[in-house]
Amino acid sequence: MSLLPVAQAQARLFALAPRLATETVPITAAVGRWLAQDLAALRNQPWTDLSAMDGYAVRAAEAPGPWRVTGESAAGTANLPLLPPGEASRIFTGAPLPPGADAILIQENAARDGDRLTASADPLPAGRHVRSAASDFAQDALLLEAGSRLGPAQIALAVLGGHGAVPVGERPTVALLSTGNELVPPGAPTPPGFLPSSNAPMLAALLAALPCDVIDLGIVPDDLDAMASALDRARTADIIVSTGGASVGDHDLVRPAFIKAGGALDFWKIKMRPGKPLMAGRIGDTLFLGLPGNPVSAFVTATLFLLPLVRHLGGARDPFPPMSDAPLASPLPATGDRDDYLRAWRGQDGIVSVTSQDSAATAAMAKADCLILRPAGSPPAAPGDRVVILPLP
Numbered sequence: 001m002s003l004l005p006v007a008q009a010q011a012r013l014f015a016l017a018p019r020l021a022t023e024t025v026p027i028t029a030a031v032g033r034w035l036a037q038d039l040a041a042l043r044n045q046p047w048t049d050l051s052a053m054d055g056y057a058v059r060a061a062e063a064p065g066p067w068r069v070t071g072e073s074a075a076g077t078a079n080l081p082l083l084p085p086g087e088a089s090r091i092f093t094g095a096p097l098p099p100g101a102d103a104i105l106i107q108e109n110a111a112r113d114g115d116r117l118t119a120s121a122d123p124l125p126a127g128r129h130v131r132s133a134a135s136d137f138a139q140d141a142l143l144l145e146a147g148s149r150l151g152p153a154q155i156a157l158a159v160l161g162g163h164g165a166v167p168v169g170e171r172p173t174v175a176l177l178s179t180g181n182e183l184v185p186p187g188a189p190t191p192p193g194f195l196p197s198s199n200a201p202m203l204a205a206l207l208a209a210l211p212c213d214v215i216d217l218g219i220v221p222d223d224l225d226a227m228a229s230a231l232d233r234a235r236t237a238d239i240i241v242s243t244g245g246a247s248v249g250d251h252d253l254v255r256p257a258f259i260k261a262g263g264a265l266d267f268w269k270i271k272m273r274p275g276k277p278l279m280a281g282r283i284g285d286t287l288f289l290g291l292p293g294n295p296v297s298a299f300v301t302a303t304l305f306l307l308p309l310v311r312h313l314g315g316a317r318d319p320f321p322p323m324s325d326a327p328l329a330s331p332l333p334a335t336g337d338r339d340d341y342l343r344a345w346r347g348q349d350g351i352v353s354v355t356s357q358d359s360a361a362t363a364a365m366a367k368a369d370c371l372i373l374r375p376a377g378s379p380p381a382a383p384g385d386r387v388v389i390l391p392l393p
Helices: 006-015 152-160 199-207 224-236 254-260 295-314
Strands: 022-026 055-058 067-073 087-091 103-106 110-113 116-119 142-144 165-169 173-179 213-220 239-243 264-268 279-283 286-291 324-327 339-347 350-353 370-374 386-391
Touching: 006 264, 006 279, 006 295, 055 067, 142 152, 165 295, 173 199, 173 224, 199 213, 199 239, 199 295, 213 224, 224 239, 224 254, 224 279, 224 286, 239 295, 254 264, 254 279, 254 286, 286 295, 295 339, 324 350, 339 386, 350 370
Parallel strands: 067 087, 173 213, 173 239, 239 286
Antiparallel strands: 022 165, 055 087, 055 103, 067 116, 110 116, 264 279, 279 286, 324 386, 339 350, 339 370, 370 386
């Protein structure tokens, strides 16, 4: 099986994974979710002309006055009477303008003696300090497109648009499976020959920022029957993610275990470094993603495949991390026959590649805040050259 380019592998993975069903949830439970349908406004915002400042509602053409102060308007007021010519109304921020008024004389520019009011500074054009009706959005206007992620600002917009509940994609369930005779649970003693199992906690931490439910199935030994049984039990999840055992060694049993459990492999081996031995397929209706066991490889492939897959299933319009370009602060060598995803950090003078790019170098990985994408066959790069970067979660 030839090495598959990253973009093709991502496209094939998504083709295996139809979006999950839609559910309607209270707006307070929708943060981080993706809209399943376009969201239109149910009301005008503002609902009428409102004051943007504390002061006096007046007719601008009558400036600089004098006016007689005859009324008052505060937020929550409605059905105000017409403001007669020559009169003004005391008004507060967010309050509706009385009919007839078209400007706000702010209190800093007002001179008042009893009920007599005059403007003490600056011209007063119509519309000054007025938030016009529907100037933010009008009823039936499109507020948010399907596939938009609902962050704090989008939640506020939906609520002001009149929505108390919204349609969103369901939360995917992700089952994590760690493989290897050498692994012990986090915090357990690690005698010679053993290794703390770090991949599942790392992947759970990566997934914590997304609207999904994570199940840790624990550690499975390098045993064909045990692995096949664990994969079969995990079918209730939307995605099964294994780490380790995905290469071609005598103890790399994930692929044969996946086949024994009834899985259908779609692709295996990606044209990238690190992360070449990634595999993907289905076990019945459940997606399967086999990540490499080295922590750095698992981290990079999860960033490029698992996280976008979860976003895709949940209904995201843009499931991939945004790419940008930035100057290098230090040189990079030419690349070989695979795309390189180099761990790096953003320094004052540009992007700095971490010292060690070894796929087991977690101390170096922990310093990184981005990946440098270097396509296969790239020539050496010098300081100041611009490179493509992807932010890390």
